[in-house]
Amino acid sequence: xxxxxxxxxxxxxxxxxxxxxxxxxxxxxxxxxxxxxxxxxxxxxxxxxxxx
Ligand SMILES: [Zn+2]
Numbered sequence: 615x616x617x618x619x620x621x622x623x624x625x626x627x628x629x630x631x632x633x634x635x636x637x638x639x640x641x642x643x644x645x646x647x648x649x650x651x652x653x654x655x656x657x658x659x660x661x662x663x664x665x666x
Contacts, residue, residue: 635644639658652659 636642637644637655637658638653639662640655642655642658644652644655654662
């Protein structure tokens with residue numbers, strides 16, 4: 615295996631180790647990378663904000 619292929623495999627392995635991000639409220643899968651700090655999906659975040 616050459617160096618390039620080795621690096622590519624390491625990169626793929628890194629991304630596969632990232633856990634699936636799911637909403638803590640409804641368990642829906644979240645893919646909003648720009649809001650990675652959020653633990654709830656957009657609709658649940660909105661509901662929680664309205665509840666306060
Ligand atoms: Zn949710």
